[in-house]
Amino acid sequence: MPAPAPRVTHAYDGDLVLFLIGVRLHQPWRLGVVGRVLAAMPRMIAELERNRQQAERGEAEDLGFLGARYLLDGGHPTVLQYWRSTEQLYRYAAAPGLEHRPAWKAFYGYAASAPRAVTIWHETYAVPAGGLESIYAGAADFGLASLDGTVRVARRGERARERLAG
Structure with missing residues:
Protein backbone atom coordinates (compact mmCIF):
# COMPACT_ATOMS: atom_id res chain seq x y z
CA MET A 1 0.00 0.00 0.00
CA TYR A 12 2.52 32.37 2.75
CA ASP A 13 3.22 34.58 5.73
CA GLY A 14 1.80 38.05 6.31
CA ASP A 15 -1.39 40.04 5.99
CA LEU A 16 -3.76 38.91 3.26
CA VAL A 17 -6.82 40.34 1.56
CA LEU A 18 -9.32 37.93 0.08
CA PHE A 19 -11.40 39.69 -2.57
CA LEU A 20 -14.39 37.88 -4.07
CA ILE A 21 -16.02 39.38 -7.13
CA GLY A 22 -18.72 37.93 -9.31
CA VAL A 23 -21.59 38.43 -11.65
CA ARG A 24 -25.09 37.00 -11.43
CA LEU A 25 -26.60 36.52 -14.87
CA HIS A 26 -30.32 37.24 -14.74
CA GLN A 27 -30.95 37.82 -18.45
CA PRO A 28 -28.24 35.91 -20.32
CA TRP A 29 -29.87 36.70 -23.67
CA ARG A 30 -28.81 40.36 -23.20
CA LEU A 31 -25.55 39.61 -24.99
CA GLY A 32 -24.49 43.25 -25.31
CA VAL A 33 -24.34 43.63 -21.54
CA VAL A 34 -23.50 40.08 -20.48
CA GLY A 35 -20.71 39.70 -23.04
CA ARG A 36 -19.02 42.94 -22.03
CA VAL A 37 -19.26 42.12 -18.33
CA LEU A 38 -17.80 38.64 -18.83
CA ALA A 39 -14.98 39.96 -21.04
CA ALA A 40 -13.79 42.60 -18.57
CA MET A 41 -12.53 40.38 -15.73
CA PRO A 42 -10.10 38.22 -17.78
CA ARG A 43 -8.46 41.42 -19.09
CA MET A 44 -8.01 42.70 -15.53
CA ILE A 45 -6.62 39.40 -14.24
CA ALA A 46 -4.21 39.20 -17.21
CA GLU A 47 -3.02 42.75 -16.45
CA LEU A 48 -2.52 41.89 -12.78
CA GLU A 49 -0.66 38.66 -13.59
CA ARG A 50 1.65 40.53 -15.99
CA ASN A 51 2.34 43.10 -13.28
CA ARG A 52 3.03 40.41 -10.69
CA GLN A 53 5.58 38.75 -12.97
CA GLN A 54 7.18 42.08 -13.92
CA ALA A 55 7.37 43.12 -10.25
CA GLU A 56 9.06 39.81 -9.37
CA ARG A 57 11.73 40.63 -11.98
CA GLY A 58 12.05 44.20 -10.66
CA GLU A 59 10.62 45.71 -13.86
CA ALA A 60 7.45 47.28 -12.41
CA GLU A 61 5.94 48.59 -9.20
CA ASP A 62 4.21 45.76 -7.33
CA LEU A 63 0.43 46.32 -7.33
CA GLY A 64 -0.01 43.83 -4.46
CA PHE A 65 -1.91 41.18 -6.44
CA LEU A 66 -0.93 37.65 -5.40
CA GLY A 67 -3.17 35.45 -7.57
CA ALA A 68 -6.70 34.50 -8.55
CA ARG A 69 -9.01 31.53 -9.05
CA TYR A 70 -12.10 31.39 -11.23
CA LEU A 71 -15.11 29.62 -9.71
CA LEU A 72 -18.69 28.88 -10.77
CA ASP A 73 -21.45 29.32 -8.21
CA GLY A 74 -24.63 27.83 -9.63
CA GLY A 75 -23.45 28.74 -13.13
CA HIS A 76 -22.57 32.30 -12.13
CA PRO A 77 -18.88 33.28 -12.47
CA THR A 78 -16.94 34.30 -9.38
CA VAL A 79 -13.27 35.26 -9.09
CA LEU A 80 -11.43 34.72 -5.83
CA GLN A 81 -8.47 37.10 -5.65
CA TYR A 82 -5.61 37.30 -3.16
CA TRP A 83 -3.98 40.69 -2.38
CA ARG A 84 -1.33 41.86 0.06
CA SER A 85 -3.37 44.81 1.38
CA THR A 86 -6.65 46.65 1.00
CA GLU A 87 -4.69 49.80 0.18
CA GLN A 88 -3.14 48.11 -2.86
CA LEU A 89 -6.49 46.65 -3.93
CA TYR A 90 -8.17 50.07 -3.71
CA ARG A 91 -5.26 51.77 -5.46
CA TYR A 92 -5.61 49.35 -8.38
CA ALA A 93 -9.38 49.83 -8.52
CA ALA A 94 -9.04 53.62 -8.72
CA ALA A 95 -6.05 53.83 -11.09
CA PRO A 96 -7.18 55.60 -14.29
CA GLY A 97 -4.42 54.09 -16.43
CA LEU A 98 -5.22 50.47 -15.56
CA GLU A 99 -8.06 48.16 -16.66
CA HIS A 100 -10.48 48.35 -13.70
CA ARG A 101 -11.55 51.98 -13.61
CA PRO A 102 -12.37 52.31 -17.33
CA ALA A 103 -14.21 48.95 -17.24
CA TRP A 104 -16.27 50.09 -14.25
CA LYS A 105 -17.18 53.40 -15.91
CA ALA A 106 -18.09 51.61 -19.14
CA PHE A 107 -20.29 49.17 -17.22
CA TYR A 108 -22.51 51.99 -15.96
CA GLY A 109 -22.94 53.17 -19.54
CA TYR A 110 -23.96 49.93 -21.24
CA ALA A 111 -25.74 48.40 -18.22
CA ALA A 112 -28.24 51.27 -18.30
CA SER A 113 -29.67 49.71 -21.49
CA ALA A 114 -30.59 46.52 -19.56
CA PRO A 115 -30.45 47.29 -15.83
CA ARG A 116 -31.83 43.88 -14.80
CA ALA A 117 -29.53 41.77 -16.96
CA VAL A 118 -26.75 41.27 -14.41
CA THR A 119 -25.75 41.94 -10.84
CA ILE A 120 -22.10 42.66 -10.14
CA TRP A 121 -21.04 42.08 -6.55
CA HIS A 122 -17.89 41.91 -4.45
CA GLU A 123 -16.81 41.13 -0.90
CA THR A 124 -13.49 42.07 0.71
CA TYR A 125 -11.96 40.27 3.69
CA ALA A 126 -8.83 41.69 5.34
CA VAL A 127 -7.05 38.93 7.25
CA PRO A 128 -4.18 39.92 9.56
Whole structure:
Protein backbone atom coordinates (compact mmCIF):
# COMPACT_ATOMS: atom_id res chain seq x y z
CA MET A 1 0.00 0.00 0.00
CA PRO A 2 1.42 3.44 -0.90
CA ALA A 3 2.32 5.84 1.88
CA PRO A 4 -0.25 8.57 2.53
CA ALA A 5 0.45 11.99 1.06
CA PRO A 6 2.27 14.29 3.47
CA ARG A 7 0.12 16.85 5.20
CA VAL A 8 1.20 20.39 4.35
CA THR A 9 0.00 23.93 4.97
CA HIS A 10 0.51 27.18 3.09
CA ALA A 11 3.92 28.85 3.22
CA TYR A 12 2.52 32.37 2.75
CA ASP A 13 3.22 34.58 5.73
CA GLY A 14 1.80 38.05 6.31
CA ASP A 15 -1.39 40.04 5.99
CA LEU A 16 -3.76 38.91 3.26
CA VAL A 17 -6.82 40.34 1.56
CA LEU A 18 -9.32 37.93 0.08
CA PHE A 19 -11.40 39.69 -2.57
CA LEU A 20 -14.39 37.88 -4.07
CA ILE A 21 -16.02 39.38 -7.13
CA GLY A 22 -18.72 37.93 -9.31
CA VAL A 23 -21.59 38.43 -11.65
CA ARG A 24 -25.09 37.00 -11.43
CA LEU A 25 -26.60 36.52 -14.87
CA HIS A 26 -30.32 37.24 -14.74
CA GLN A 27 -30.95 37.82 -18.45
CA PRO A 28 -28.24 35.91 -20.32
CA TRP A 29 -29.87 36.70 -23.67
CA ARG A 30 -28.81 40.36 -23.20
CA LEU A 31 -25.55 39.61 -24.99
CA GLY A 32 -24.49 43.25 -25.31
CA VAL A 33 -24.34 43.63 -21.54
CA VAL A 34 -23.50 40.08 -20.48
CA GLY A 35 -20.71 39.70 -23.04
CA ARG A 36 -19.02 42.94 -22.03
CA VAL A 37 -19.26 42.12 -18.33
CA LEU A 38 -17.80 38.64 -18.83
CA ALA A 39 -14.98 39.96 -21.04
CA ALA A 40 -13.79 42.60 -18.57
CA MET A 41 -12.53 40.38 -15.73
CA PRO A 42 -10.10 38.22 -17.78
CA ARG A 43 -8.46 41.42 -19.09
CA MET A 44 -8.01 42.70 -15.53
CA ILE A 45 -6.62 39.40 -14.24
CA ALA A 46 -4.21 39.20 -17.21
CA GLU A 47 -3.02 42.75 -16.45
CA LEU A 48 -2.52 41.89 -12.78
CA GLU A 49 -0.66 38.66 -13.59
CA ARG A 50 1.65 40.53 -15.99
CA ASN A 51 2.34 43.10 -13.28
CA ARG A 52 3.03 40.41 -10.69
CA GLN A 53 5.58 38.75 -12.97
CA GLN A 54 7.18 42.08 -13.92
CA ALA A 55 7.37 43.12 -10.25
CA GLU A 56 9.06 39.81 -9.37
CA ARG A 57 11.73 40.63 -11.98
CA GLY A 58 12.05 44.20 -10.66
CA GLU A 59 10.62 45.71 -13.86
CA ALA A 60 7.45 47.28 -12.41
CA GLU A 61 5.94 48.59 -9.20
CA ASP A 62 4.21 45.76 -7.33
CA LEU A 63 0.43 46.32 -7.33
CA GLY A 64 -0.01 43.83 -4.46
CA PHE A 65 -1.91 41.18 -6.44
CA LEU A 66 -0.93 37.65 -5.40
CA GLY A 67 -3.17 35.45 -7.57
CA ALA A 68 -6.70 34.50 -8.55
CA ARG A 69 -9.01 31.53 -9.05
CA TYR A 70 -12.10 31.39 -11.23
CA LEU A 71 -15.11 29.62 -9.71
CA LEU A 72 -18.69 28.88 -10.77
CA ASP A 73 -21.45 29.32 -8.21
CA GLY A 74 -24.63 27.83 -9.63
CA GLY A 75 -23.45 28.74 -13.13
CA HIS A 76 -22.57 32.30 -12.13
CA PRO A 77 -18.88 33.28 -12.47
CA THR A 78 -16.94 34.30 -9.38
CA VAL A 79 -13.27 35.26 -9.09
CA LEU A 80 -11.43 34.72 -5.83
CA GLN A 81 -8.47 37.10 -5.65
CA TYR A 82 -5.61 37.30 -3.16
CA TRP A 83 -3.98 40.69 -2.38
CA ARG A 84 -1.33 41.86 0.06
CA SER A 85 -3.37 44.81 1.38
CA THR A 86 -6.65 46.65 1.00
CA GLU A 87 -4.69 49.80 0.18
CA GLN A 88 -3.14 48.11 -2.86
CA LEU A 89 -6.49 46.65 -3.93
CA TYR A 90 -8.17 50.07 -3.71
CA ARG A 91 -5.26 51.77 -5.46
CA TYR A 92 -5.61 49.35 -8.38
CA ALA A 93 -9.38 49.83 -8.52
CA ALA A 94 -9.04 53.62 -8.72
CA ALA A 95 -6.05 53.83 -11.09
CA PRO A 96 -7.18 55.60 -14.29
CA GLY A 97 -4.42 54.09 -16.43
CA LEU A 98 -5.22 50.47 -15.56
CA GLU A 99 -8.06 48.16 -16.66
CA HIS A 100 -10.48 48.35 -13.70
CA ARG A 101 -11.55 51.98 -13.61
CA PRO A 102 -12.37 52.31 -17.33
CA ALA A 103 -14.21 48.95 -17.24
CA TRP A 104 -16.27 50.09 -14.25
CA LYS A 105 -17.18 53.40 -15.91
CA ALA A 106 -18.09 51.61 -19.14
CA PHE A 107 -20.29 49.17 -17.22
CA TYR A 108 -22.51 51.99 -15.96
CA GLY A 109 -22.94 53.17 -19.54
CA TYR A 110 -23.96 49.93 -21.24
CA ALA A 111 -25.74 48.40 -18.22
CA ALA A 112 -28.24 51.27 -18.30
CA SER A 113 -29.67 49.71 -21.49
CA ALA A 114 -30.59 46.52 -19.56
CA PRO A 115 -30.45 47.29 -15.83
CA ARG A 116 -31.83 43.88 -14.80
CA ALA A 117 -29.53 41.77 -16.96
CA VAL A 118 -26.75 41.27 -14.41
CA THR A 119 -25.75 41.94 -10.84
CA ILE A 120 -22.10 42.66 -10.14
CA TRP A 121 -21.04 42.08 -6.55
CA HIS A 122 -17.89 41.91 -4.45
CA GLU A 123 -16.81 41.13 -0.90
CA THR A 124 -13.49 42.07 0.71
CA TYR A 125 -11.96 40.27 3.69
CA ALA A 126 -8.83 41.69 5.34
CA VAL A 127 -7.05 38.93 7.25
CA PRO A 128 -4.18 39.92 9.56
CA ALA A 129 -1.00 37.84 9.66
CA GLY A 130 -1.60 34.77 11.83
CA GLY A 131 -5.31 34.74 10.94
CA LEU A 132 -4.90 32.14 8.19
CA GLU A 133 -5.17 28.36 8.47
CA SER A 134 -4.96 25.65 5.81
CA ILE A 135 -4.17 22.00 5.30
CA TYR A 136 -3.56 20.00 2.13
CA ALA A 137 -3.15 16.24 1.78
CA GLY A 138 -2.15 15.36 -1.76
CA ALA A 139 -1.64 17.82 -4.59
CA ALA A 140 -1.58 21.25 -2.95
CA ASP A 141 -1.47 23.73 -5.85
CA PHE A 142 -4.70 25.42 -4.78
CA GLY A 143 -5.78 28.32 -2.61
CA LEU A 144 -3.12 29.76 -0.34
CA ALA A 145 -0.72 26.98 -1.36
CA SER A 146 -0.75 28.27 -4.93
CA LEU A 147 0.55 31.68 -3.80
CA ASP A 148 3.84 30.80 -2.17
CA GLY A 149 4.10 27.01 -1.89
CA THR A 150 3.76 24.82 1.18
CA VAL A 151 5.52 23.79 4.35
CA ARG A 152 5.04 20.67 6.47
CA VAL A 153 2.07 20.92 8.84
CA ALA A 154 4.34 20.38 11.84
CA ARG A 155 6.01 23.76 11.17
CA ARG A 156 2.76 25.56 12.05
CA GLY A 157 1.04 22.97 14.24
CA GLU A 158 -0.60 19.57 13.88
CA ARG A 159 -4.09 20.83 14.65
CA ALA A 160 -6.10 23.59 12.94
CA ARG A 161 -6.39 25.53 16.22
CA GLU A 162 -2.57 25.58 16.56
CA ARG A 163 -2.02 26.71 12.96
CA LEU A 164 -4.57 29.50 13.30
CA ALA A 165 -3.09 30.77 16.56
CA GLY A 166 0.46 30.75 15.21
